[in-house]
Amino acid sequence: xxxxxxxxxxxxxxxxxxxxxxxxxxxxxxxxxxxxxxxxxxxxxxxxxxxxxxxxxxxxxxxxxxxxxxxxxxxxxxxxxxxxxxxxxxxxxxxxxxxxxxxxxxxxxxxxxxxxxxxxxxxxxxxxxxxxxxxxxxxxxxxxxxxxxxxxxxxxxxxxxxxxxxxxxxx
Amino acid sequence: xxxxxxxxxxxxxxxxxxxxxxxxxxxxxxxxxxxxxxxxxxxxxxxxxxxxxxxxxxxxxxxxxxxxxxxxxxxxxxxxxxxxxxxxxxxxxxxxxxxxxxxxxxxxxxxxxxxxxxxxxxxxxxxxxxxxxxxxxxxxxxxxxxxxxxxxxxxxxxxxxxxxxxxxxxxxxxxxxxxxxxxxxxxxxxxxxxxxxxxxxxxxxxxxxxxxxxxxxxxxxxxxxxxxxxxxxxxxxxxxxxxxxxxxxxxxxxxxxxxxxxxxxxxxxxxxxxxxxxxxxxxxxxxxxxxxxxxxxxxxxxxxxxxxxxxxxxxxxxxxxxxxxxxxxxxxxxxxxxxxxxxxxxxxxxxxxxxxxxxxxxxxxxxxxxxxxxxxxxxxxxxxxxxxxxxxxxxxxxxxxxxxxxxxxxxxxxxxxxxxxxxxxxxxxxxxxxxxxxxxxxxxxxx
Numbered sequence: 187x188x189x190x191x192x193x194x195x196x197x198x199x200x201x202x203x204x205x206x207x208x209x210x211x212x213x214x215x216x217x218x219x220x221x222x223x224x225x226x227x228x229x230x231x232x233x234x235x236x237x238x239x240x241x242x243x244x245x246x247x248x249x250x251x252x253x254x255x256x257x258x259x260x261x262x263x264x265x266x267x268x269x270x271x272x273x274x275x276x277x278x279x280x281x282x283x284x285x286x287x288x289x290x291x292x293x294x295x296x297x298x299x300x301x302x303x304x305x306x307x308x309x310x311x312x313x314x315x316x317x318x319x320x321x322x323x324x325x326x327x328x329x330x331x332x333x334x335x336x337x338x339x340x341x342x343x344x345x346x347x348x349x350x351x352x353x354x355x356x357x
Numbered sequence: 358x359x360x361x362x363x364x365x366x367x368x369x370x371x372x373x374x375x376x377x378x379x380x381x382x383x384x385x386x387x388x389x390x391x392x393x394x395x396x397x398x399x400x401x402x403x404x405x406x407x408x409x410x411x412x413x414x415x416x417x418x419x420x421x422x423x424x425x426x427x428x429x430x431x432x433x434x435x436x437x438x439x440x441x442x443x444x445x446x447x448x449x450x451x452x453x454x455x456x457x458x459x460x461x462x463x464x465x466x467x468x469x470x471x472x473x474x475x476x477x478x479x480x481x482x483x484x485x486x487x488x489x490x491x492x493x494x495x496x497x498x499x500x501x502x503x504x505x506x507x508x509x510x511x512x513x514x515x516x517x518x519x520x521x522x523x524x525x526x527x528x529x530x531x532x533x534x535x536x537x538x539x540x541x542x543x544x545x546x547x548x549x550x551x552x553x554x555x556x557x558x559x560x561x562x563x564x565x566x567x568x569x570x571x572x573x574x575x576x577x578x579x580x581x582x583x584x585x586x587x588x589x590x591x592x593x594x595x596x597x598x599x600x601x602x603x604x605x606x607x608x609x610x611x612x613x614x615x616x617x618x619x620x621x622x623x624x625x626x627x628x629x630x631x632x633x634x635x636x637x638x639x640x641x642x643x644x645x646x647x648x649x650x651x652x653x654x655x656x657x658x659x660x661x662x663x664x665x666x667x668x669x670x671x672x673x674x675x676x677x678x679x680x681x682x683x684x685x686x687x688x689x690x691x692x693x694x695x696x697x698x699x700x701x702x703x704x705x706x707x708x709x710x711x712x713x714x715x716x717x718x719x720x721x722x723x724x725x726x727x728x729x730x731x732x733x734x735x736x737x738x739x740x741x742x743x744x745x746x747x748x749x750x751x752x753x754x755x756x757x758x759x760x761x762x763x764x765x766x767x768x769x770x771x772x773x774x775x776x777x778x779x780x781x782x783x784x785x786x787x788x789x790x791x792x793x794x795x796x797x798x799x800x801x802x803x804x
Contacts, residue, residue, distance in 0.1 A: 236714065237722070246640065
């Protein structure tokens with residue numbers, strides 16, 4: 187980058203508490219494009235933060251799959267990516283049908299996606315298994331008829347697994 | 358300090374400081390400061406988008422001139438497949454190849470022929486390949502440079518084979534050495550290029566230590582001389598110079614490479630912005646059912662290169678006509694020869710393509726997080742017009758520049774206007790205050 191002489195140097199002030207950054211994406215039903223967009227924006231931010239390639243890739247996949255789940259199976263929802271120096275939490279909350287049988291939903295290839303969605307090439311039943319594979323911890327709370335909250339945690343440093351504050355869930 | 362060669366340059370005199378290029382650059386590598394565009398070297402991938410979009414012709418590609426030929430005893434021209442699409446319909450490949458001999462070259466070797474060799478190697482590579490899919494083409498250096506920065510995790514899926522340009526130079530030089538008995542250093546191989554990315558690739562190669570290409574002549578530079586020659590002379594060569602078949606010549610436009618390789622399911626994408634959105638899909642784990650992906654930075658493939666003379670659609674249709682008229686249909690090299698080349702691994706890349714982490718805000722994650730928070734705050738405070746008047750491509754980019762200490766908030770004209778307005782109002786307020794000593798009413802009337 188080019189130096190500019192007229193710019194007064196103003197280094198970042200260290201924050202009093204641990205820095206934490208939240209990216210938010212509102213996801214609407216049947217908005218297939220938003221899933222990709224959320225994943226791309228997340229990736230760009232994580233790259234700028236200098237996270238490892240492998241971690242950036244995994245988080246982008248989690249965000250994409252979680253967003254697709256909201257698009258396909260719920261009325262609407264929100265994805266928050268909470269980034270702290272020691273971990274990244276992907277929090278997905280939706281209002282919708284919920285998951286009747288989580289164990290079954292975690293199986294590869296099991297899908298409850300409607301036919302029209304599968305005809306579009308989505309809903310192959312790999313969403314949750316993929317998310318599980320890409321995260322260190324996965325916690326799903328669901329109420330049939332109300333909605334689902336998914337919390338995927340990725341530790342940036344395996345030695346430091348102290349939980350960060352992620353706010354309330356509404357299920 | 359980053360100090361590597363880039364072919365895309367600014368013609369300082371011609372730059373009027375407009376903001377067309379900053380908005381078009383896929384890497385957000387250009388800023389306008391002090392009335393002139395400045396290319397951030399670390400970010401530039403030499404794709405040539407800015408050359409195409411600049412109406413003042415202030416973005417140029419630094420290529421070699423014909424004078425460079427004199428530094429070698431034996432000079433070989435390596436015309437890119439797309440080059441043949443630059444001429445009128447009545448011209449044929451044989452005549453075009455022949456004209457190089459009258460422009461100071463001692464030999465000519467079709468890059469299309471090397472492309473056929475590469476296609477055969479890639480086909481064999483894909484047949485044996487067991488790793489993650491899709492496999493990406495290594496032919497376009499601008500795409501590889503893009504991947505180094507934006508898609509480092511996909512670099513392992515790039516086919517580890519040299520580009521047809523590089524292979525052509527090596528084959529041509531070896532042949533010439535055998536024929537003339539000259540030493541390697543006396544033989545100069547000159548690529549006739551449709552783009553600046555190939556220039557950078559020869560000076561600063563990604564997948565080999567040292568390029569065998571000794572110089573790169575822009576298609577735009579040599580075009581006029583060839584047309585002049587062709588206008589007067591026709592049909593006089595023997596033996597035949599044109600050895601490439603339609604399969605190799607097809608590499609000149611998008612889909613040609615996939616067709617030539619002819620393995621499984623392939624997907625061909627051209628245009629740097631399209632390539633970016635496709636690679637984003639791939640990194641999310643999509644498109645695993647695709648075996649091979651041909652990616653070209655220029656829309657339409659190499660015929661769309663910024664150094665070409667013809668409009669890309671015209672270039673493509675002419676190249677197609679030439680391919681239809683192509684009488685050579687059997688490969689110059691036998692299957693046995695091609696298999697030997699593959700077995701020997703002569704044209705394998707010798708260097709791993711390294712990722713380049715230049716988008717980082719800070720080496721420390723905590724500090725990077727703080728900086729990103731500030732970028733968010735500043736972005737929310739900016740008008741969101743993305744007008745580019747500050748010299749940065751978008752409001753977000755300006756916010757990044759501010760945090761990176763390369764710009765000021767008042768570089769934003771809207772922000773500046775707000776500040777001036779506030780200041781003007783304050784001045785007016787101050788001007789309305791009359792000191793008690795000058796007041797015409799009782800001094801105690803007002804405070």
